[in-house]
Amino acid sequence: MMLEDLYRLLKSGHVQAQGVVDTMTQPIVVLDQNFCVTTANNAFIRSFKVNRDDILGESFFGLGDGQWDIAELKNLLASVIPKAAAVIGFEVKHDFPKIGLRTFLIDARRLIHPNDNGTNILVLFDDVTDRQHHDAEMEFIVSETRHRMNNLFAVVRSIAMQTSVEDRTAVDYRETLLGRLETTFRAQEIAATRDAADFEDVLRLAVGELGVGRLSCNGPAIELESPKVLSVSLIFHELTTNAVKYGAFATPEGKVHVTWTLDGTAPERPYLTCEWREENGPRVKLPERKGYGTTLMKGTSAQLGGDMELTYAPGGLTAVLKIPVQ
Missing domain, CATH: 3.30.450.20 (PAS domain)
Incomplete structure (x- = not known):
C-alpha cells in the first residue's frame, strides 16, 4: 500500500482502517x-x-x-x-x-x-538497512568481477600475442593457444575460490590426464599463495606440452618424476625448489632456438622472484624451478 x-x-475514517494499518x-x-x-x-x-x-x-x-x-x-x-x-x-x-x-x-x-x-x-x-548492505555487497561483487575480468583479458591477450606463429600451421597455433588458455582458466578458478592452493594439486591439474599413471610426485605439503597459482600452472603446462611433443609423454613408456623441497634456512623468505625429471622418452637434444615456451617459463619464474634452469640431458629433460613461498 x-x-x-x-x-x-x-x-475516510473507515471502521476497518486501523485493522488494515495493523496488517x-x-x-x-x-x-x-x-x-x-x-x-x-x-x-x-x-x-x-x-x-x-x-x-x-x-x-x-x-x-x-x-x-x-x-x-x-x-x-x-x-x-x-x-x-x-x-x-x-x-x-x-x-x-x-x-x-x-x-x-x-x-x-x-x-x-x-x-x-x-x-x-x-x-x-x-x-x-532499508539490510537492503543497503545487500546493495553494497552486490556493488563490491560487480566491481571485483569487473576487475578480475579485466585482469583475465590482459592475461589472455598477452598469451595470444606471445604465442608464436612462426613455422606453425593454423591447427598447431590453435591447439597451442587453446591449451594455454584452458590452463589459465583452470588456474584462475582455483585462485578465485581459495586464498591458497596445495602445490601438488596445482601441479597435477596443470599436467592433466596425461599424468595419470605416468606422473610421480614426492614432496612436503606446501600451500601456494593464490596470486602465484596461475604462473606456476602455466610453467607446468609448458613442461607438459614440451613432454608431449619431444619428451617423456611422446612415448608409451615415458614417465615424469617431480620432487620438491622447502628451503627454510631463511624463515622470512623460504624457497620452494622443484625438480621435473623426464625418463624413457626420445633421445633429447639441445633445441636449435629458444621458443616461446622456454621464454614463458623463465620469464614467469623471474616474475615470481625465482629462477628456472633447463638441462637437456640425452636421457631426458630436467627442469629445476625455484620460487619463494610463504
Missing part, C-alpha cells in the same frame, strides 16, 4: 499537531521494541529516552511537513538503543480531517 492510499483510507509490515505512526502519538501499528511496536500503552499520547521525540530526538527527523516533521503535502524517502540513519544502527526511509504526509481544524501527521518507516 502506497502512502497516498494509506492517507485516503485513514482520512502492514512497515512501521507506521500517526502524530497529532503537538507531535504526540495517536496511533501506532503492530509493525512499529515490533520493530522498535516498545509497548503500545507506553507510547500512545506521548511525545514522539521523547519515546525510548529520546531515541527519536533526531535532528534530521525533527526538522522533517516540525518544519518540512507543515509546508508540504508529503515527503517521500527522507533518509534517517541512527543508532537506536534497542535495535542498533539502522537506516530508514521515511514517508510523511499531513492528515487533515474535514470535521475539525486539527492536522495529524502520518509517518511511515521503511527499514
Whole structure:
C-alpha cells in the first residue's frame, strides 16, 4: 500500500482502517499537531521494541529516552511537513538503543480531517538497512568481477600475442593457444575460490590426464599463495606440452618424476625448489632456438622472484624451478 492510499483510507475514517494499518509490515505512526502519538501499528511496536500503552499520547521525540530526538527527523516533521503535502524517502540513519544502527526511509504526509481544524501527521518507516548492505555487497561483487575480468583479458591477450606463429600451421597455433588458455582458466578458478592452493594439486591439474599413471610426485605439503597459482600452472603446462611433443609423454613408456623441497634456512623468505625429471622418452637434444615456451617459463619464474634452469640431458629433460613461498 502506497502512502497516498494509506492517507485516503485513514482520512475516510473507515471502521476497518486501523485493522488494515495493523496488517502492514512497515512501521507506521500517526502524530497529532503537538507531535504526540495517536496511533501506532503492530509493525512499529515490533520493530522498535516498545509497548503500545507506553507510547500512545506521548511525545514522539521523547519515546525510548529520546531515541527519536533526531535532528534530521525533527526538522522533517516540525518544519518540512507543515509546508508540504508529503515527503517521500527522507533518509534517517541512527543508532537506536534497542535495535542498533539502522537506516530508514521515511514517508510523511499531513492528515487533515474535514470535521475539525486539527492536522495529524502520518509517518511511515521503511527499514532499508539490510537492503543497503545487500546493495553494497552486490556493488563490491560487480566491481571485483569487473576487475578480475579485466585482469583475465590482459592475461589472455598477452598469451595470444606471445604465442608464436612462426613455422606453425593454423591447427598447431590453435591447439597451442587453446591449451594455454584452458590452463589459465583452470588456474584462475582455483585462485578465485581459495586464498591458497596445495602445490601438488596445482601441479597435477596443470599436467592433466596425461599424468595419470605416468606422473610421480614426492614432496612436503606446501600451500601456494593464490596470486602465484596461475604462473606456476602455466610453467607446468609448458613442461607438459614440451613432454608431449619431444619428451617423456611422446612415448608409451615415458614417465615424469617431480620432487620438491622447502628451503627454510631463511624463515622470512623460504624457497620452494622443484625438480621435473623426464625418463624413457626420445633421445633429447639441445633445441636449435629458444621458443616461446622456454621464454614463458623463465620469464614467469623471474616474475615470481625465482629462477628456472633447463638441462637437456640425452636421457631426458630436467627442469629445476625455484620460487619463494610463504
